[in-house]
Amino acid sequence: MRTAPPQLALLFLSWELLGFSDFTWRQFAFSALAMAQLEELELLKKSLGEEAEPPAERFQKKVEGSISKMVLNGGMDNRYLVLAVNIVQNEEGTHEKHLIITASQSLENKELCILRNDWCSVPVEPGDIIHLEGDCLSDTWIIDEDFGYLILYPDILISGTSIASSIRCMRRAVLSETFRSSDPATRQMLIGTVLHEVFQKAISNSFAPEKLQEFAFQTVQEIRHLKEMYRLNLNQEEIKQEVEEYLPSFSKWARDFMHKYNSADLPQMQLSLPSDGNNNNSTCNIEVINSLDIEESIWSPRFGLKGKIDVTVGVKIHRGYKTKYKIMPLELKTGKELNSVEHRSQLVLYTLLSQERRADPEAGLLLYLKTGHMYPVPANHLDKRELLRLRNQMAFSLFHRISKSAIEKEKTKLAPLPQIIEDQQTCKYCSQIGNCALYSRAVEQQMDDSSVPIGMLPKIEEETQHLKLTHLEYFSLWCLMLTLESQSKDNKKNHQHIWLMPASELEESGNCIGNLIRTECVKTVCDGQYLHNFRRKNGDMPVTNLMAGDRIILSGEERTLFALSRGYVKEINVTSVTCLLDRNLSILPESTLFRLDQEEKTCDIDTPLGNLSKLMENTCVSQKLRDLIIDFREPQFTSYLSSVLPYDAKDTVACILKGLNKPQRQAMKKVLLSKDYTLIVGMPGTGKTTTICTLVRILYACGFSVLLTSYTHSAVDNILLKLAKFKIGFLRLGQAQKVHQDIQKFTEEEICRSKSIKSLALLEELYNSHRIVATTCMGINHPIFSRKTFDFCIVDEASQISQPVCLGPLFFSRRFVLVGDHQQLPPLVLNREARALGMSESLFKRLERNENAVVQLTVQYRMNSQIMSLSNKLTYEGKLECGSDKVANAVISLPNFKDVKLDLEIYADYSENPWMIRVFEPNNPVCFLNTDKVPAPEQAEKGGVSNITEAKLIVFLTSVFIKAGCKPSDIGIIAPYRQQLKIINDLLFLSSIRMVEVNTVDKYQGRDKSIILVSFVRSNKDGPLGELLKDWRRLNVAITRAKHKLILLGCVPSLNRYPPLGKLLHHLNSEKLIMDLPSEEHESLCRVLGDFQRR
Structure with a gap:
């Protein structure tokens, strides 16, 4: 993969954005920039001797195989297919990239796109999809340093925060997009979130000191913040006091920049907008008139960007006797007042996002909440150009995560990531340093990749020296399989249909409902959750697959309103649909037409990749799991039941066991004696759910704590429905709307609401009072697991769960029980290559080779003898028997x-x-x-x-x-x-x-x-x-x-x-x-x- 040296990404940005003024530093930077351009030129010269296009036959096959999935079009939201790439020397002797492109589905009506200057470094290839901004004259686009943009893979939407973080290290940014759950929560992040919310409430209401105190008091009592305090083991009163320290600065900012009768009373600032032309007077006064939106979520398929703008404000820019009105993004920062390139870059990108909804703001405002100081950040063409080039580099890395060889016999491999930088200070505080070193050792060094800087080799060794070769191979293989699978699913279920296909066309698939208008008033269920009701503007609801509990993305029908909100379907019938959304949409006109798109979760590989990364950590828990799962250490068992069965529980356990058949009793005994794990094979109709329920009752009677999990909500709730009959208390984690109606009263959400929990002490009491906790395997990022370790973890449907997903809950228990049957459905794998590599092997199947850990349930109560005989003959070798x-x-x-x-x-x-x-x-x-x-x-x-x-x-x-x-x-x-x-x-x-x-x-x-x-x-x-x-x-x-x-x-x-x-x-x-x-x-x-x- 060819990318610009990551250290120099910072130098490509404009000096105004960087805020540099020192002449010597400028000289150094310009010389470094010149060197980078010389290196790029050498690369271009070398490539002149290479074949500019892949073999025609291979490319034709690639295009024919994917053209039916592409949506090509011209206009503002154009999508061009690149047919050929050639490097040409122009009359001035400089090199250009010439792209032959088409927006025609039939591959006709070809156009030319000429890339000049630094745009030549964009790693575009035949078969790629691009978006172009600029003017097209005589079927020719010219993108150079002064005009136009090329957006590579525009349907990959990357957040402004990620792109800004890539300035110092592209590798870190790509790793953060890949291993999302590896970025840990911190005290600073929590303080920042709370301060954002207090400020946002104030700007929508009042900055009066007593109101600010009220907002701060309310915010630190909200359950989502209390959960983060629990996760980080913080003190609620200390957090409140720290938040209050910022409040005087809030009031100062409001006095300085809002509600001034005389513009001369406003602080003087320096801001030159691109539309000001050659006006040399950059001195102005900026007045914030009002707040138009809070946490405005914008997806931009034009620029391949997405983000949430902290506050969207209306401002007046007073310059002399002239006043300009603009709608601008206001970005809030709670850390040190750095006015850093990352902070300023984020705002520049938000100006691009804003163009999806309104006129170009040309600038944004950067506010440091600790001091109340605000900086205007202009967004000129140079800044936007270089940030979009960084975005293209990142999109290239994310799109090309798999390295496919032109030689069919060669194995598919993971692609190398952007180069490791040699910056001790940046690496020292990097949250992705573990994954960076792990990927280098497990993937890149196995490919004899020699691009690791010499100075970083000791750090890589230090981070990974606890891992054996078998561990690195396991990590590499599962990374590859998960990536293959995610790409297969992404091709089918990407969000791009929201902006590329009209709702009327998608309704035929049953996953979309369009032409909706809002009815009734929006109801606030709790902070951050709003109940909306919609009906069709004309006629009844179409036939749809959408049902209560489904995740949805809500957009406006017009192109400027993509992805306004996310949420869940609460209720749906032939005339209306009720949704619980994360934003209040009542600010939009009543005539606004909406569409609901089902949000598929099958593409989510964040959790399994996070689990895989956690398995490689240098901790006792991860070490034990690596020994058992990767190295196949035999599980250990206690010899005598009396040593694990409390004396005062013996009668209760004996009573419970009376209702079980012989294989079920053997399963109970095996679990109680285990030191590591037990596998229970639940053949068809053998009462698997009843067995699990009974096991939980016995473990509870013995005083053990139990984490009960499965892949699906329904499987978890089926066990809990049986357990609830025995009056055993449990805590059900997860969103109430996804939980069975009869179990909802046991959910954390409902308990917190009914008991009005507003203090950390009460939340801790709730968590500590339950020895049985139930959730799905994907729910293991809940704060409760940061401070709680269970005696046993029981995983139902284990034979249907992929290994990295199944790993998740095992980190939080001393022993685990997997219940399943590998003779029934395996984990669902769509990608054939991933399946061939072994992705459909569950953890249950992998560990079943240790026969001493396996108990089989063979007595079934479902099928009559003739139906049972079919399965006995085909699969179970006569082991199944009827219960009576x-x-x-x-x-x-x-x-x-x-x-x-x-x-x-x-x-x-x-x-x-x-x-x-x-x-x-x-x-x-x-x-x-x-x-x-x-x-x-x-x-x-x-x-x-x-x-x-x-x-x-x-x-x-x-x-x-x-x-x-x-x-x-x-x-x-x-x-x-x-x-x-x-x-x-x-x-x-x-x-x-x-x-x-x-x-x-x-x-x-x-x-x-x-x-x-x-x-x-x-x-x-x-x-x-x-x-x-x-x-x-x-x-x-x-x-x-x-x-x-x-x-x-x-x-x-x-x-x-x-x-x-x-x-x-x-x-x-x-x-x-x-x-x-x-x-x-x-x-x-x-x-x-x-x-x-x-x-």
Whole structure:
């Protein structure tokens, strides 16, 4: 990766922005700048001899593979595809980069973009997407040092704070974007946040001393700040006193800059705006008139930026007898009054952000809250140009996190990060120093990368000397797999659709609702949470996938209002949608049209990368986990139960154990004896949730503390619903709207609200009073974990959770219990390469090789014996057994079956259609309907793979079962493809059938129904094989969801091509459980169904 030396990024910025005045320092800087330009020129000369474009065939393949995903267009929000890059020597003898570009989806209508001066260093390549600012004359853009900007990968939005931090060290900025959770909270950050909020409340209300005291008092009582005080083990009164020390400066600033009757009373300042032209008089008085917005969130797809402006203010600039009105960003700083390049750069970038909403402010205001001193910061072209070039460098690093070789046989690798700087002072206080050294050793030095400065080698060694080669390899591999997976998901679920696609088009996917207007008054639920109600301007709500609890991004329909707010859907119906948002939007006109976009969380790799980084730390906890997980140290167990079981708990434990079967009791004993970890294999229907609930009760009776986790909220709440019946107290972490309604009263949020907790002492009392705490694996950044270590951590669904995610809660316990079954669904991995590298191996599967730590639950209470035999034959080698004769012999109850049987015999010739009676017989629990002769071909459409014939047959079977007396809610329909689910749902709706659950195998994991109907969809004897049906674990889940009746539907010759299904079909055939459907049977069944419905 070629980037400018990071030390010189600072020198590229304008002298006015830097605030330098010393002539000697200028001379040094200019000479350094000249050297940097000479180095860049040498690089350009060298590249002249190289091939300017990749091989045509390779590039064509790249473009053809991705053009359908691109949105290209001209105009203000232009998106150009780069077709070719050439370096050309112009008439003056200097070098230029010439880009052949197009904004046409058909790759026609080509234009030329000429990059001059320092813009030549932008690492743009054929196939890249760029945005251009400037003028296009005769299909030619010219971007030089005086005019225009090029934005590389404009749909990667980077915060102004990140870009400003990259000035001193680009590597630190990229690491902070990659390992977000590694930047620790500090006392200074908390003080800064509180002071920001106090100032923001004051500027919207009053700076009177008594009001400032009131705002400070209120703010330090807010629960989110109390939680940070708990995390950092601070004193609430000390924080309040420190905040109060700033308040006189707040009042001083307001007296100096607000509400002046005479502009001459305002402090004199130096500010030259670009629009002032050649006016040499930069002396002016700045008056802040009002506050227009607080924490204004702006996304700028034009400049590839995002950020939150502390305060957006209206100001008057008085210069002599002339007055100019501007709307400017006001940036608040609570640290030392540095007027530093980073602080000033941040404001320059905020002026670019502001242009998305209003006229160019041309400058911003930098206010240091400790002194009340304010500095105007002009945003001239040079400053914006160099900051956008830094932004492009950073975007390049973030986009090219994977290094793919042109040689297919070579392995995909992680790309090196920007170069390590040699600056002892900067590195000494860098929060990313550990990750910087770790990445260098684990990734870059393994590639024989020799770009580490000599002076930094001792520091890298010091930070990583506790790690073995196996640890570094584990880190490198998982970083690579997580990055591959995130890029795969980002391609499908990026936020860019919000600004690139109209809501009307996205509504078809079900993940967006547009044309909304606000109704009713906005209600403040608590500080930072506002309840909004919306309805369609015209008509009812469209068909949507959005439901209560879903995360959403709210934008305006007009292009200037992207991402106004984030929040959750509180309630949704056919006429309206209620949302809990993080901003009060009542300041916008009532006529404003809005759109809601579902915010996908599947791309989030911040938490797993943070866990991976934490695993490599030089701490006792991380060392123990590395020994167990990476180096496979055998887990240790205590020999005698009496040594861990308190005497006064023995009777209680004995009473609880009475209700368990033998494998469950063995699991309880194994956990109690463990010193490290235990694995509980919960085979289908074996009462996994009941077992976990019982385990928690026993551990609680023994006086142990327990952290209960899983990947999904529903899995956590299913255990808590059982636990709540035993009157055992627990604390549920997480946002109340994501939690089961019956568990919400146990959430931290609800308890704090009901008890009106406003002091740190009361919050500590709440945390300390609960020995059982429950949350999801992604909720481990909660402050409670900074000061609490649990005796046991229980992870449900462990076989479905990727290793780095599963790691999270284990850092906060002495022992852990993983509950799962690797014969069922593995962690979901979309990227094929990541899957091939082993990303679908869960921690449960990895540790299962230590057999002495494993207990198997084999007694099941779900399936009758015939359904169970399928799974026993295919997967469990006969280990599964029914819990009782009642379970083994259970059949579906169909009260009206005799009447239905007579109807079927009337409408169908039994001799030609023997299957029609047999399939509904309660005493025939398993059957496979072969559609080969019907026929039932699959259809591959834009929405995915489907099979309309199978869908019609499924609906017929469902209708007959309901007519025979089965409750619709007792019937489940499974299909591997979403398009098939949609078609089945549509047909059920047309048949007036409600309450039948239609879903994928993944959604049915851990669930069951009396009747399960499975549509396999794929029906092509020679065509390509689908990936989903190759997974034997997915098949195992599908055939173990039914209690009493399992009906499978598909084309036998086609399905035999899939090894897992081939094995199943061989077994079913040997048991004579496959029935061939006659030709055109679906048509006759439609007639039968019509007659049924008329009767």
